[in-house]
Amino acid sequence: MSFEYHEPTSLAEAVEMGSAFGVDGRFLAGGTDLIVQMRRGRVSPRHVLSLHRVPGLDGITIDGTVRLGALVTHRALERHADFRGRLRALVEGAEVIGGHQVRNVATVGGNIVNASPAADIVPVLLSLDAEVTCVGPEGARALPLDGFLVGPGQTARRPGEVLESVRFASLPPRSATAFLKAGRRKAMEISVVCVAARLTLDEAGERCVEARIALGAAAPTTFRARSAERALAGRAPVVEAFREAGRLAAAECRPISDVRASAAYRAHLVERLVHRALSRCAERIRGAAS
Amino acid sequence: MKIALELTINGERHEVTADPQRSLLDVLRFDLGLTGTKENCLEAECGVCTVLLDDRAVNACILLAAQCQGRRVLTIEGLARDGERHPLQQAFIDHGAVQCGYCIPAMILSAKAYLDEHPGPTEAEVREALAGNLCRCTGYQKITEAVLAAARVMRGER
Numbered sequence: 313m314s315f316e317y318h319e320p321t322s323l324a325e326a327v328e329m330g331s332a333f334g335v336d337g338r339f340l341a342g343g344t345d346l347i348v349q350m351r352r353g354r355v356s357p358r359h360v361l362s363l364h365r366v367p368g369l370d371g372i373t374i375d376g377t378v379r380l381g382a383l384v385t386h387r388a389l390e391r392h393a394d395f396r397g398r399l400r401a402l403v404e405g406a407e408v409i410g411g412h413q414v415r416n417v418a419t420v421g422g423n424i425v426n427a428s429p430a431a432d433i434v435p436v437l438l439s440l441d442a443e444v445t446c447v448g449p450e451g452a453r454a455l456p457l458d459g460f461l462v463g464p465g466q467t468a469r470r471p472g473e474v475l476e477s478v479r480f481a482s483l484p485p486r487s488a489t490a491f492l493k494a495g496r497r498k499a500m501e502i503s504v505v506c507v508a509a510r511l512t513l514d515e516a517g518e519r520c521v522e523a524r525i526a527l528g529a530a531a532p533t534t535f536r537a538r539s540a541e542r543a544l545a546g547r548a549p550v551v552e553a554f555r556e557a558g559r560l561a562a563a564e565c566r567p568i569s570d571v572r573a574s575a576a577y578r579a580h581l582v583e584r585l586v587h588r589a590l591s592r593c594a595e596r597i598r599g600a601a602s
Numbered sequence: 603m604k605i606a607l608e609l610t611i612n613g614e615r616h617e618v619t620a621d622p623q624r625s626l627l628d629v630l631r632f633d634l635g636l637t638g639t640k641e642n643c644l645e646a647e648c649g650v651c652t653v654l655l656d657d658r659a660v661n662a663c664i665l666l667a668a669q670c671q672g673r674r675v676l677t678i679e680g681l682a683r684d685g686e687r688h689p690l691q692q693a694f695i696d697h698g699a700v701q702c703g704y705c706i707p708a709m710i711l712s713a714k715a716y717l718d719e720h721p722g723p724t725e726a727e728v729r730e731a732l733a734g735n736l737c738r739c740t741g742y743q744k745i746t747e748a749v750l751a752a753a754r755v756m757r758g759e760r
Contacts, residue, residue: 313623314621314623315622315623316603316622317605317622317666317668319668340666340669343664343665343666343669344646344661344664347625347664347665347666348645348646348664351644351645351664360622360666362666362668362669364669387658410646410734411649411712411732411733411734411735412658412659412712412715412716412731412733412734413646413649413652413659413660413661413712413734414646414661414734416658416659416660417660417661417665
């Protein structure tokens, strides 16, 4: 690999450089994927633009909305005290990635922009109805994460645009999240399937007001299992409802067979993990109420 | 175009001029001759290149040296103080935790980063802390025992 290295010191400068270099340039965040891909010769940018000196990109702010700067590391998510409660899936999604060495540098923005179908933190963000902010030559634009992920390795990010942050609304009371990952072993493994779930119950705790189910490694992109989500609306949070959601999600997914698992096994995992993740959400809501 | 870097490595300031594509691992091993940090998979899978960057364990193989400008790096060569082994080094020797030895410098540095933040880990926590470091000889049992023993020493329980 051979390239020129740049360190823009403001977002405006990063955008300017990104636009000037076009397809010859790549933004560098944690580098846990980009540097590996460059060494394998799969991508050969002539200009690498490190975003580390751009102020504010590694910040987490919480005020009704949670904003994660693009350079927030998995380590920072794992350890954030405010994510131990209703947003627990953020911790659970972050702590299963790589080893400490990778989590200390790998970023949320990198995980999103990389657009791996098997991304771990992205399903969690999808389950939170997250929105991304991209800053480009024409200014900033916000778009739903859901529409941002276009295909394997492909996003709606335009040339020269920097993914600046991702944000989502704080969860109301009687809400919980859960993340489950199936891998061939516990650490350092790409997901065979992963599932993020979010549940909000009514005041009495007897009906599902809102449910979100997002899947990884079960289709060409991480995606929301919408038929399963719809089936839960207004239902009592009971085993039968969660089991049915699992079946619907399994019917909705489009997994492939590869070295890690067969498509049939992946669909089976989706069914079981969706059920389990929803049950876990319900347990957590009950646990927080008692 | 080469880049001029200033790095603090094992407490000493170094000025290095490197091509932008050079990794921190390249600079440590080939420019500075610090070969205690090993090279293997070059894809952040095996962990043998682990060093501490501002006290945090990182894979030096996928970190550009340029990204480390102005930062502190600790390698295995910097762990002993005044000729005295770090408790982790001593515990690895005492517990027979070393076989071929290739993974050990990184194993010790990962353990150090973890113990510095978590002085009283359980066995399961030690195993999790070392999940990013592969060893193909030992089966990890003696490594885990050595880390737990070192933790006791570091807590002053000896």
